[in-house]
Amino acid sequence: MITVYGEGRGFRVVWLLEEMGLAYRLRPVDMLAGVENDPEFLAINPAGFIPAIQDGDVTMVESIAIMEYLMARYGPTPLVPDPHDPAFGLYQQFLHLGEAGLAASIFFVIVAKILAPEAEQDNWGTRKALDTFKSRLKLVTRQLERTPYIAGERFTAADISVTYALQLAKRAAGFELAEIERAYVARAIARDGYKRAMDACGATKAWVASQGGE
Numbered sequence: 001m002i003t004v005y006g007e008g009r010g011f012r013v014v015w016l017l018e019e020m021g022l023a024y025r026l027r028p029v030d031m032l033a034g035v036e037n038d039p040e041f042l043a044i045n046p047a048g049f050i051p052a053i054q055d056g057d058v059t060m061v062e063s064i065a066i067m068e069y070l071m072a073r074y075g076p077t078p079l080v081p082d083p084h085d086p087a088f089g090l091y092q093q094f095l096h097l098g099e100a101g102l103a104a105s106i107f108f109v110i111v112a113k114i115l116a117p118e119a120e121q122d123n124w125g126t127r128k129a130l131d132t133f134k135s136r137l138k139l140v141t142r143q144l145e146r147t148p149y150i151a152g153e154r155f156t157a158a159d160i161s162v163t164y165a166l167q168l169a170k171r172a173a174g175f176e177l178a179e180i181e182r183a184y185v186a187r188a189i190a191r192d193g194y195k196r197a198m199d200a201c202g203a204t205k206a207w208v209a210s211q212g213g214e
């Protein structure tokens, strides 16, 4: 049985598991209560961030790496284009850009807004992080002008990666998405796999509901 520790970006992992129809259990990690009070989780990830997974003898962190592991270990799955498919390069690019370019940048804008003293919220670092998010988003927008999904005509795991980042920006940073991006997110989250993941991720569901959003 695969155990997923924590929601947050763990939502990507749960969404993927639901799309693949794999059995798992979600073990909550309460970041706000402080991971220092959760020695069982710290034994899994001493760096104290989520998500992590445990699958038999395998323990891993990093949501995109976890997704790649699960698809390689339990595939084949249509969520990954064949390496000879012309879509494969775009798939790889956006799978990683969803985290390294988008979520990782906007995350620092969000935590500054939530946790930093007011005088430190708007600083060079957070402005640079927001600019980085906006610049990477141009690649997403251009691709969506060409194809309905981020790597082409079909939904792939890269859409899980990018959709999560766009929703994070909208929900937690109040970032205004363009119509083409909003339509894309709506397409991705209309999937049954997304709905099942939302039902499984109680903390995410409650947070989204508290904001009156989808």
Ligand SMILES: N[C@@H](CCC(=O)N[C@@H](CS)C(=O)NCC(=O)O)C(=O)O
Pocket: 007, 008, 009, 010, 031, 047, 048, 049, 050, 051, 061, 062, 063, 064, 099, 104, 107
């Ligand atoms: N690149 C990592 C980012 C992980 C990350 O920053 N997770 C956040 C919550 S979604 C977290 O636990 N932050 C607390 C910390 O970094 O100490 C991934 O994709 O899994």
